[in-house]
Each structure stands twice: as C-alpha cells, then as structure tokens.
Amino acid sequence: MTSAISAQGLAKDFGKVRAVRKVDLEVARGEIYGFLGRNGAGKTTTIRMMLGLIRPSSGTIALFGESVRERRIAALKKVGFLVESAAAYPNLTVRENLELQRRLTEAPKGAVESVLERLALGEYADRRSGHLSLGNKQRLSLARALVHSPELLVLDEPANGLDPAGIVEIRGLLRSLADSGITIFMSSHILSEIAQLADRIGIIHEGRLIEELGKNELAKRKPLYIELSVDQPERAAAILGERLALREISPGEGGSLRISDAAARCADIARELVTAGIGIDRLLPVEENLEERFMRITGGEA
Template identity: 40%
Template sequence: MPSGVIEIEGLRKTFHSVRRGRRVAVDGFDLRVEAGQVHGFLGPNGSGKTTTLRALLGLVRADEGRMSVLGAAAPDQLPRVTGRVGAIVESPQFFGNFTGYRTLRLLALAGGVPVARVDEVLEEVGLGDRGHERVKGYSLGMKQRLAVASALLKRPELLILDEPANGLDPAGIREMRDLMRGLAANGVTVLLSSHILAEIQLICDHVTIISRGRRVAAGPVQEVLAGFDRAECLVRADDLVRAEELLLAAGLTVTGHGDHLVVGGVPDPVTVSRTLGEQGVWVRELTPLRPDLESVFLELTGTTPHPGVPRQPDGSTPRPDPTVIDLDDVRGVDA
C-alpha cells in the first residue's frame, strides 16, 4: 500500500471555552489522500473540516491522533516539507493596506521563493491587472484568488485549499475549476474542502465526508455515489394507474407521486419499458434516478432540510419520523 500524501488517523480535538464550555470539534477522524488525487473534503458548517486542516498544518494542537504530510509527521516535522505544500485555510485575511503584489512578495521573501514568481501566480489566478491595488479594495472573490495565488507561489506538490470558491462568481468558479484540473494534470495532489458539492463532483476523483467530527464516507466519488444507488427510475406514462398495477405485478416497488411514479429495484430501465409496452401502456418519460453528491452528503450528514423543521446549530435537521427515510430528500435526478 503506497504511503499517503496526507494521512490522518484518530484525530481528536476539543475546544474549551469559559463562555461556551467544552466543544468536541473532531472526534477520532481519519483521512487518507494518495498522490495525484484531487480529493474533496466535505462536511456541513461546524463539522470539523477547518479544525482538521488547521491541525494538519500545525495551527491547532491536536489532543490525540497521528498525522503526516508528504511523509513528515505533523506538526513536528512540518518544516521539513512545508516548501512543498501550498495551503489556504478558511477565509484568508490579508493586510488591507498592502497591495496584492506586496502581500505575495513578502511571503515569497519569507519563504525563499524568487520574487519573479509573484507576477506569474497573479496572472495564473486572474489578478494580473489588479495586483498593484490595495487588498482592502478587493472583493471577496479577489481575496480568495489572492489566497490561492499565495498557495501556488511555492509550486507545491500538495495543495490544501479550504473553500477556494467562496465568494467567486460563476465565471470565477469555472476558472478555479480549470485551475484545479490543470494542477491535477500536472501531478499536483489537491485536497479541496468546499460547500459547492456540484463543483466537488466535477473536480474531485475522491471524497471524504465528515459529520460532527467523524468520517462518514470516504473513497472514489463514483463508489461513494454507487453505495447510495437504489436502482430507481422516474416513470411517466399515458395511464399511470395501469402502469402502477403492471409494475407491481412484475415484482417492482412503486411509489406514486401524482403525475409520476418512482419505481425501485430496476437494474435496467429496459425492464420498465418492456413491462409496460408489452401491455399497451406507453411510456412518456423514463429517467434513471442516480444519487448525486449533494443528496448523499445531505443524507450522510443529517442536514437534509425538512419543511417546517428548523436546522440545529450544528447544521443537522431532526427527521420528522426517524423510521421513515423520505427518498425525495436523498434522491437527485441525474440529468
């Protein structure tokens, strides 16, 4: 088994505060990122994502657990590999009166990176024209680009990005996606934390989902999604009542939803069209229902919104009836 670029085992961190008391942020969390992966790191607000990344980068002291980055034990041996790791954690803040160029120049100086690299990364993240303006005049998206630029300065082998698309407009998100893809294509390993699940699904090949400080799912994105595939189809037909009878008679599970049916236990949609067609019921629409990352995420983290049920402070929502899983809440339509 190859050594992981990032390895976290049994990470535990509790914060103590006089006002807020004791709060377990990370509770025995595991994470493994292999070389060359673009690894998505998902979790609701307050689930422990940022604490995990901070602990990994030596900004927060872990109570328990073992961590390593590029083979170096974190945080003690981090200085050995830090020149090969680019990172941004949460919404990075910069000194408002400094220009973007000066901000990066100071980091480059401190890190022993040639200052000429500053102009290159500013171009790379689309701040080439605005680099000599003061950071306090930047939009949130521009600050985010500046943060990514700071992480890219070192030409890292490993990039750890916490919410890099935060505050970006759609065009910016697409640029960021292309940037990540380009980096991955050049062999850079990327650990990407984000709330934009569709983006993660588009960019990442592996994913780890954290909820309440614990890992609830991990693996290749397609495998994680396949674990939630209930082999369902959405069916619209000219005679919905008759269609339901025929499908039930064929041994399939059927749920009526007004103008359509959801048919379960369908390994191949052909089964549905054949069953109905042979009995003279004509199918208007037959759509395989595949889980997407959002639905899987919401189900795993218990954050699926329910009408009339307020969210809890940790982002979760209590289910109206814990014995019944509402498929509409966890299902998405794979267009």
C-alpha cells in the same frame, strides 16, 4: 513513497466539545481529495491541525512524512494553503502581498509575476488588496498559496465568493495543478464542485470520518427510483404489479408514477407497457447524487 498527508487517530477537544475524533486519513501524492462535512463537522479544525495552527489533543499528522508537531517548518515547506476566509494586508497592493509571501517562502523572484498571470490578477496587481472584490480577494489568496510552487495545496472553501465563471476557472486551474502532480486537499460546501474535481472524497460528521469514496464508487451511483409518465397511470400500475410483480409503486409529481422497487428495470417496464398499448411520455431512472448521499449519511434531508 510516503503519502502527502497521513493522519492517525487525530483528535481535538475544545474543553468538553469533541471537535475531531480519531480521524485516520491517507492522501496519496498527486491525488485530489475532497473533504466534506456540514458546518461544525470538524473540517476546518482538521485543516488547522494539518497546518500546525491547532495542536491535536491526541494522534499524529504528517505531511510528506514530516510530523507537523515535531518538525513543523520542514512539514510545511512544500505546502500552500487557504484557510477559511480570504485575508491579505489591505494597505499593500496585490503585488506587494504576493511579494511578501514570496520572500517568506523563499520563492524565486519571477514567481510573483508568474502567479499573477496564472490567476488572471495582472490588471489588479497594483491595486490595494483592501479595495478588491471578495472574488478577487479569493483569487489573491489562491495566488498566495501558489507563489512558492507547493507540492501540496490545502484549500478550505476555495470557491468562496467566486462568481460562476470564477468557479469554472478555478476548477480548471485546480485540475491543471493536479495534472502537473500537485496534491490537493480541499473542503467545500459546493458538493458539485467536489464531485467534479475529486479523485476521492472523505465525509466528516460530528468529528468522525464516516465514509471515504473512491473515483469508482463515486461513478457507481445508487439507483433510487424510476420515474414514469404515461397516458394511463392507474392501468400501467396494475399491469406492472401483475406482470412484473412490482409492489412499490407510488404516485409521483404531476400525475407520474414513482417505482421504488429494487427489481424494477426500465427495459422490462417499457416492454410490458408498450405491449399493453400504453403510451409512455417519460421513463427515467433516478440515481442518488453526491448531495443526496451526503445528506443521507450525515442525517439531513435529501
């Protein structure tokens, strides 16, 4: 079966600026793919090439096996999208904006009412979109992307402008869409959103796709250090150095100890300290989260 998205050697130059460099990407059908990158990393340019809004300088991109460059209309038939900011015709109501989309995507007549209900936009249906809040405009854009029941959703920052409750709601919606077999390709600055939703994550930096993490790799977190709070920190450090040969022990916050030694195990530490009669308040293994991993890979500070 062909992939939902397949890009080979995708590159885009704007004059001397190399926005995207030789990106190879495969997104399987039914997968939720999170696309991460800092501002200016090349996320939106990649998404725009995917939707045929920008022509690649080199390389190819196909959606469901149809080349976006050579067969744009066929490639985009099964695609719903939200690119950057939410936009709608301000003089038209929410229902009219969706009706416009329905006509242009040749969706069935009941599609507008169904998507209004799904996105909880019913009470705003007859309000002009120019009078909507940013969050509801974002909902409208998502509704527009869903009107024709696409098989692939390409979403650039779908949580933009949504309040925490709205984010949780949209997460649930995207999860239910993915469960029904829709492929979702989404970029977001909210890393926790991506971590909770995505089956796979690609990190783009300076135009290059520098890392891809699968669900298993996302679950396996790199241990960073062990945080230890005890009643006698200096004596505890000496005992751990002497009995467990731990060398990388440094003072942490609020009088705690930070054990960065790769050989350190919580069970061994607890046993030795209890044996020595030292009271333990806290013994916590700290692992690298997606945000820290992202910052480490892209050269930022965690």
